[in-house]
Amino acid sequence: MPTFEEMQRLYPTTPIGNQLKVMSNMVFDETFSNSTTYRKGMIYTCDLEEIEEIEFRFIKTKTFTFGGNQVEYWVQFKTGINPEIDYDTSTDKKHRLGLYIDVLNDNTKEIEKWLIVGKDQSEFDRYNVLKCDWEFEWLDSDRKYHRCLGCILEANSYNDGTTSDGFTKVVDNIATFVFPTNRDTRYLDYDTRFMIADSTDHPKTYGVTKITDTSPFGITKGSLSQTLFNEHTDLCEEIDIGDGRGKVMHMICDYYTSTLPPIVKPIEESIIWKLSDVSNKLYVHGQPLVIQAISDTDTTVPCEWHLFVDNVEYTNNLNDLNGYFEVEIDDTNNTFTIAAINKVIAKYIVKVAIYDEQRTYYDFAEMEVLI
Amino acid sequence: MTFEVKEKSPKLSPEMQDVIERSHRDGIGDGYDDTERYKYLIMKMLTDNQDILWTLHNESLEKDVDINGNLYGASYRNVNIFNYLKIPGAQSEVRNFICFEVNDVSKYNGNAVLLEKNIIFRTISHEDECITDWGIARQDLLAAIIKNEFDWTNVFGMHIEKVSDVGRISENGYYYREFIYETVTPNNLVNKAKNGSVAYGKHR
Numbered sequence: 001m002p003t004f005e006e007m008q009r010l011y012p013t014t015p016i017g018n019q020l021k022v023m024s025n026m027v028f029d030e031t032f033s034n035s036t037t038y039r040k041g042m043i044y045t046c047d048l049e050e051i052e053e054i055e056f057r058f059i060k061t062k063t064f065t066f067g068g069n070q071v072e073y074w075v076q077f078k079t080g081i082n083p084e085i086d087y088d089t090s091t092d093k094k095h096r097l098g099l100y101i102d103v104l105n106d107n108t109k110e111i112e113k114w115l116i117v118g119k120d121q122s123e124f125d126r127y128n129v130l131k132c133d134w135e136f137e138w139l140d141s142d143r144k145y146h147r148c149l150g151c152i153l154e155a156n157s158y159n160d161g162t163t164s165d166g167f168t169k170v171v172d173n174i175a176t177f178v179f180p181t182n183r184d185t186r187y188l189d190y191d192t193r194f195m196i197a198d199s200t201d202h203p204k205t206y207g208v209t210k211i212t213d214t215s216p217f218g219i220t221k222g223s224l225s226q227t228l229f230n231e232h233t234d235l236c237e238e239i240d241i242g243d244g245r246g247k248v249m250h251m252i253c254d255y256y257t258s259t260l261p262p263i264v265k266p267i268e269e270s271i272i273w274k275l276s277d278v279s280n281k282l283y284v285h286g287q288p289l290v291i292q293a294i295s296d297t298d299t300t301v302p303c304e305w306h307l308f309v310d311n312v313e314y315t316n317n318l319n320d321l322n323g324y325f326e327v328e329i330d331d332t333n334n335t336f337t338i339a340a341i342n343k344v345i346a347k348y349i350v351k352v353a354i355y356d357e358q359r360t361y362y363d364f365a366e367m368e369v370l371i
Numbered sequence: 372m373t374f375e376v377k378e379k380s381p382k383l384s385p386e387m388q389d390v391i392e393r394s395h396r397d398g399i400g401d402g403y404d405d406t407e408r409y410k411y412l413i414m415k416m417l418t419d420n421q422d423i424l425w426t427l428h429n430e431s432l433e434k435d436v437d438i439n440g441n442l443y444g445a446s447y448r449n450v451n452i453f454n455y456l457k458i459p460g461a462q463s464e465v466r467n468f469i470c471f472e473v474n475d476v477s478k479y480n481g482n483a484v485l486l487e488k489n490i491i492f493r494t495i496s497h498e499d500e501c502i503t504d505w506g507i508a509r510q511d512l513l514a515a516i517i518k519n520e521f522d523w524t525n526v527f528g529m530h531i532e533k534v535s536d537v538g539r540i541s542e543n544g545y546y547y548r549e550f551i552y553e554t555v556t557p558n559n560l561v562n563k564a565k566n567g568s569v570a571y572g573k574h575r
Binding site: 189190191209283284285286287288290309317320321324342344345346347348371 | 377432434435442443446448460461463
């Protein structure tokens with residue numbers, strides 16, 4: 001007596017190919033773990049937040065050679081599992097790649113983070129993954145600290161890594177970076193500098209010269225051109241920058257360009273009041289800075305402004321600042337406007353802070369007075 | 372309540388601090404750096420001119436105006452107006468610029484006491500920003516405002532005379548107008564040359 005599957009093939013309601021596909025999918029899923037390439041590991045969002053444990057096969061594509069870049073591997077999930085679609089929480093549903101996945105290295109027994117950078121659509125879809133081998137750290141133009149796990153690839157250079165105009169000879173090497181498009185890398189700008197070096201005596205720094213973020217969606221990649229290490233402004237040492245990791249090695253370019261500390265705010269979910277983004281430079285006789293307090297609830301309690309100059313509070317004696325600053329507080333729109341009007345206060349640090357109703361958390365904006 | 376002046380970087384000797392402060396003085400002083408004095412006066416005239424600031428068309432700096440409706444000129448320094456001829460950094464947004472430079476070119480007719488001095492202006496506009504409602508291209512409009520202010524001015528002491536005024540194109544979508552003023556000035560004599568037959572070296 002023919003089986004149900006055999007009857008389906010004899011009297012098909014759908015094309016034979018589709019029938020075969022269904023059956024091969026069943027076989028594929030049933031035998032999924034019967035392979036040395038089988039792994040089970042955590043999959044993360046582009047912001048490195050855990051999603052869930054997932055089964056996959058981790059397949060070698062080609063052999064690494066010393067003369068080339070690190071090679072891509074394939075990650076293959078069970079049929080019908082498409083992480084870029086299944087875990088897509090975006091409103092535009094562009095199905096972005098750029099998810100991280102934990103891969104257990106069978107030989108070293110270490111868990112490595114790999115980045116999903118592409119998708120090879122075939123009978124059984126395979127995702128291209130690259131091993132994350134560098135943690136990029138940088139400050140944006142507002143001195144906000146960002147950190148992202150990504151990959152460095154070599155780029156072919158047409159010269160020996162230096163260039164000379166007959167007067168000076170400067171470094172001119174190039175490299176390529178790959179990381180997911182996330183809340184940190186979304187605001188990456190040209191000329192942002194990264195320090196990518198093993199030697200802390202002669203660190204190498206690179207500036208972003210090319211950025212693409214649409215091939216494919218979810219991956220930000222681009223070119224880096226070597227820049228000069230500046231020992232006066234670039235940080236390359238073990239310090240605690242206040243990001244909760246304690247005293248660890250940091251490599252951050254342009255760290256000391258201002259006397260302002262970088263903004264390394266922990267992510268606080270329960271903020272009622274927070275301040276709008278504002279420049280960290282307050283020019284004497286320049287444009288006043290307007291800071292807006294934004295509440296995420298319809299609170300009736302007015303926000304409470306606090307003003308510090310070099311850590312000395314002037315909230316209750318603003319008259320002392322006459323002749324140096326012009327301050328205007330608008331309680332209707334919850335804005336705080338400050339202008340510097342005296343060259344004497346150059347290099348002073350102004351801090352505008354705000355408390356929430358419980359006075360448990362406050363947001364603040366710091367700016368340096370410049371002439 | 373008074374605020375103390377904070378130490379500036381780099382650390383300078385009192386003598387050089389005086390030189391820089393005198394160079395940045397509005398009136399005529401003595402013992403200043405001639406080039407820096409010219410640059411300071413030019414930068415001041417450019418950032419004080421509202422026509423220039425509005426024509427530079429920097430949207431983020433046009434959000435706030437003072438009570439008279441004027442823009443804040445100090446914010447344009449090293450953003451749209453540079454006192455050297457190169458625009459630093461890779462440009463990823465359309466912007467308009469003014470660059471200028473001051474050069475001592477040669478002795479005047481072989482006379483060591485007098486110098487020929489050049490002031491070079493470049494008014495630069497991206498091709499997307501060239502067209503204005505006034506029918507004049509933006510780089511030409513910026514140039515016209517500057518020329519209106521600087522032609523034959525004696526703000527530096529001697530009258531300055533325009534010797535060249537050409538429109539140029541750059542390879543990457545920017546149009547610019549470069550115009551050069553020439554003047555004759557004393558060869559940095561103030562407070563340096565002394566009486567007598569000894570030449571104009573610095574006496575100690």
